[in-house]
Amino acid sequence: xxxxxxxxxxxxxxxxxxxxxxxxxxxxxxxxxxxxxxxxxxxxxxxxxxxxxxxxxxxxxxxxxxxxxxxxxxxxxxxxxxxxxxxxxxxxxxxxxxxxxxxxxxxxxxxxxxxxxxxxxxxxxxxxxxxxxxxxxxxxxxxxxxxxxxxxxxxxxxxxxxxxxxxxxxxxxxxxxxxxxxxxxxxxxxxxxxxxxxxxxxxxxxxxxxxxxxxxxxxxxxxxxxxxxxxxxxxxxxxxxxxxxxxxxxxxxxxxxxxxxxxxxxxxxxxxxxxxxxxxxxxxxxxxxxxxxxxxxxxxxxxxxxxxxxxxxxxxxxxxxxxxxxxxxxxxxxxxxxxxxxxx
Numbered sequence: 001x002x003x004x005x006x007x008x009x010x011x012x013x014x015x016x017x018x019x020x021x022x023x024x025x026x027x028x029x030x031x032x033x034x035x036x037x038x039x040x041x042x043x044x045x046x047x048x049x050x051x052x053x054x055x056x057x058x059x060x061x062x063x064x065x066x067x068x069x070x071x072x073x074x075x076x077x078x079x080x081x082x083x084x085x086x087x088x089x090x091x092x093x094x095x096x097x098x099x100x101x102x103x104x105x106x107x108x109x110x111x112x113x114x115x116x117x118x119x120x121x122x123x124x125x126x127x128x129x130x131x132x133x134x135x136x137x138x139x140x141x142x143x144x145x146x147x148x149x150x151x152x153x154x155x156x157x158x159x160x161x162x163x164x165x166x167x168x169x170x171x172x173x174x175x176x177x178x179x180x181x182x183x184x185x186x187x188x189x190x191x192x193x194x195x196x197x198x199x200x201x202x203x204x205x206x207x208x209x210x211x212x213x214x215x216x217x218x219x220x221x222x223x224x225x226x227x228x229x230x231x232x233x234x235x236x237x238x239x240x241x242x243x244x245x246x247x248x249x250x251x252x253x254x255x256x257x258x259x260x261x262x263x264x265x266x267x268x269x270x271x272x273x274x275x276x277x278x279x280x281x282x283x284x285x286x287x288x289x290x291x292x293x294x295x296x297x298x299x300x301x302x303x304x305x306x307x308x309x310x311x312x313x314x315x316x317x318x319x320x321x322x323x324x325x326x327x328x329x330x331x332x333x334x335x336x337x338x339x340x341x342x343x344x
Contacts (some may be wrong), residue, residue, distance in 0.1 A: 125204070131320070
């Protein structure tokens with residue numbers, strides 16, 4: 001079976017890629033790391049105007065979806081460009097709130113989703129089992145949190161008042177925040193909220209997998225280019241077998257992950273999403289290791305843009321599902337696991 005995007009899906013991804021290529025994203029990443037969100041938010045608004053978040057929400061709220069394949073294709077380009085900010089979290093928050101339509105959270109959906117889709121506001125997101133920190137909660141206008149009892153809390157304002165502390169990350173452009181316990185406005189509660197949270201969590205994991213794919217491709221592209229330019233003993237280092245094999249292994253890992261990401265976007269099955277995240281996260285991290293080895297010590301340097309992607313690979317691999325957590329979901333989906341009998 002072959003997974004090929006339609007012409008419309010390809011055009012959408014190409015438009016996002018062109019928009020990001022025309023923006024100075026590395027400068028926005030460095031500013032974001034220093035706490036200056038203005039350059040990144042400028043790019044953010046352009047992306048939203050181009051329809052980046054539209055596939056996450058139904059038409060009733062200004063969206064065009066739900067269209068997970070289209071959004072995953074765009075997220076590959078977001079990862080390729082190294083875009084900072086809670087892009088995955090904002091799209092997933094739109095999914096969460098949209099799922100509450102018709103229930104006790106319907107008013108919240110109408111209140112928040114159109115503004116998230118239009119790009120005027122960003123959101124961070126905390127879900128049960130999704131990790132203890134809210135990404136970039138100090139930069140977002142809203143932070144939505146679902147607790148284990150099924151209550152949906154909203155922290156609002158120019159900078160959410162519930163942020164207790166912003167922590168350091170391996171990627172300076174990722175700003176994990178700890179929220180103050182309690183507080184926030186309770187928008188809805190009940191089993192419907194937990195069901196919506198599970199759906200939003202699957203979207204977040206899928207979109208992070210797509211971002212990993214883009215980060216890995218960006219690292220491989222830069223590393224292959226460097227291997228063609230850097231010479232040693234009078235020849236490009238890319239001519240050496242050891243370098244060729246390392247680059248080929250990286251390419252194979254990314255190509256193996258790609259169909260898993262598209263298959264997961266088509267089905268949104270939890271096990272397929274976990275498999276895609278596992279493969280794409282591992283491929284991106286492997287691409288980072290290859291890039292670092294081929295570039296040598298200059299790969300570490302702040303001045304080289306490569307470091308912006310190098311630092312993203314591992315945090316993205318572990319975001320919205322560590323490799324261990326994803327393996328557990330995949331293993332739990334096997335028939336013998338569901339029956340509780342040992343595999344033969």
